[in-house]
Amino acid sequence: MFQSDYRREMDRLAPTQAALERLEGLLAEGPAEGKRPRRRLGRRAALALALCGALTATALAAGPSIRQALSAHLGSFAPYGQALEGTATVNGVEIRLLEAVTDGYSARVYYTLTDLEGGRFNDHTAVGGGISAENLGAVARFGGGVISYDPDTDTLLVEKLLFGADFSQPAALTVGSADxxxxxxxAVLPVTLPEEPIQTTLVDGRAVALPGQNTVADPDNGDYVLSTVGFDGEGRFHALVLFDEQFHDLTGDAYPYIPGAEGIDxxxxxxxxxxxxxxxxxxxxGVTPEQVEYVFVSGSYHGPEEPIPLNVTFPLELQPVDAWEQAPGRAMGGVQVEKIHLSPLSLAVFYRDSLESSVGHVVLTRKDGTQVPLRIQIGGAAIGEDAGLRYDFWSFDEPVELxxxxxxxxxxxxxxxx
Incomplete structure (x- = not known):
């Protein structure tokens, strides 16, 4: 049975670093036969080191592999961590809170799931749920996922994050399920196109590739194949992805990949x-045979495993790191700036709504004259005590010393x- 699927957002599709590294290796080997070549931790961090003993003791309960994964993930943010306490066991899964890194408007919470029955977790297990708090405004960014899986202990290390909330107020962590x-x-796969047009079948007025004409396998994943790849008699490029019959809820995108091209190109x-x-x-x-030496494939699918319902909520008493605040309450370059909040983790600027959509370019300068790289995350209209204001929020790739x-x-x- 055939049916049309919706158009997906192009900008969300991009090869992972692992896929690109594999492509670099293929390029280094040359074309296939018959193809053309083509900081230091400062005073604040030093004071925070006193907390590291407690964090290490908490992480020890998770086992050495998980502890190492958490330490590597936190990196230079580790001294700003806050040890958390809380455990629960549901449906044979132990949930253990580890720690959090938070300031006034952003939070990252880390915890583990251990399968006490064994054999139900794997390296692609997804964990539902997240952090809930009093949203700062209409726009908030949620995220996070499984950071690491230790098969020896059947333990998952999970990160959940929330940007754009007031973390001076009570918050909570919900763990929904393990799926x-x-x-x-x-993957980026090298392909060899057939010299003749591929065979198609007409379905609902569209020519669709028949399977098995020049199959390309992914050496790292046997769950799917690129069953047919090539041009039909009308010059349209087809990339047919087929999955093993045990899988369901299938999506398989496959596009011509042009090394060195950026964005939608x-x-x-x-x-x-x-x-x-x-x-x-x-x-x-709109693509020619000369352009197609590689195909970028991506997608998702589900196996026979049943999700494990957990539905546990932990109250969080988060302790934001020290911050610097100022309330200018005046116009700055045509924008009425009301409040500035700077922590070692992020910068937030609140301003009166105006024709301007944001405060624009902001520069954070160190005493040695260098500038701190800023990565804008979100902006929106504030609510609560800051109702009537707009805000822009930036996070840092590395913590800053105030x-x-x-x-x-x-x-x-x-x-x-x-």
Whole structure:
């Protein structure tokens, strides 16, 4: 049975680093036969080291592999962690809180799930749930997932995050379920196109590739194959992904991949998707045979495993790290800035609603003259005590020492921190 699928967002599709590294290896080997070549931790962190003993003791309960994974994940943010307490056992799964890293408006919470019955977790288990708190505004960013899986102890290390909430107020962590059925994949596969047009069958007015004409396998994943890849008699490019019959809820995108191209240029032309039995045919126009030496495949599918319901909620008493605040309450470069909140983890600027959509470019300068790289996460309209304001929020790739910061520049106006 065939049916049309919806158009997916192009910008969300990109090869993982592992797929790109594999592609680099293929390029280093040369073309296939017949193809053309083509900081230091400062005073705040030093004081926080006193907390590390408690965090280490908490992580020890999770086992050495999980402890090492958490330490590696936190990196230079580890001294800002807060040990958490809380355990629960539901349906043979032990849930154990480990720690949190939080400031006034962002939080990351870490915990483990251990399968006491054994054999129900794997390296693609997904954990539902997240952090709930009093949202700062209409826009908040949720995220996180499984960081690490230790098969020796059947333990998952999980991170959940929430940006854009007021963490001076009570918060909670909900653990919804553990689902080992969903798998995802992506790969960049070298392909050899047939010299003749591929055979198709007409379904609902569209030509769909017949399977098994020039199968390409993923050496790292035997759950699916690129069953047919090539151009039909009308010049449309087909990439037919088929899955093993044990899987369901299938999506399999496959596009011409052009090494070195950026953004949407990776996928030239128009694209449509057609569901087929046990798979999906991706049909692309506007691409020529000379461009197709590699195909980027990605997607998701579900196996026979049943999700494990957990539905546990832990109250969180989070302790935000020390922060610097100022309330200018005046216009800065045409924007009425009401409050600035700077922590070692992030920067938030609140301002009156105006024709401007944001405060624009902000510069955070250290006393040595260097600038702190800023990564904007969200912006939106505030509620609660800051109702009527808008805000922009940035996070840092590395923690900053407040004593090392000289000034913040907003719309050309510089505010010293001392």
């Amino acid at each position: 080992s059925s969903r798998r995802t994949f992506d 990776r996928y030239p032309g128009e694209t449509e998707w057609v569901k087929v039995e046990h798979g999906e045919d991706t049909i692309t126009t 004593d090392d910061i000289a000034s913040i520049t907003i719309r050309g106006e510089t505010i010293p921190l001392s």
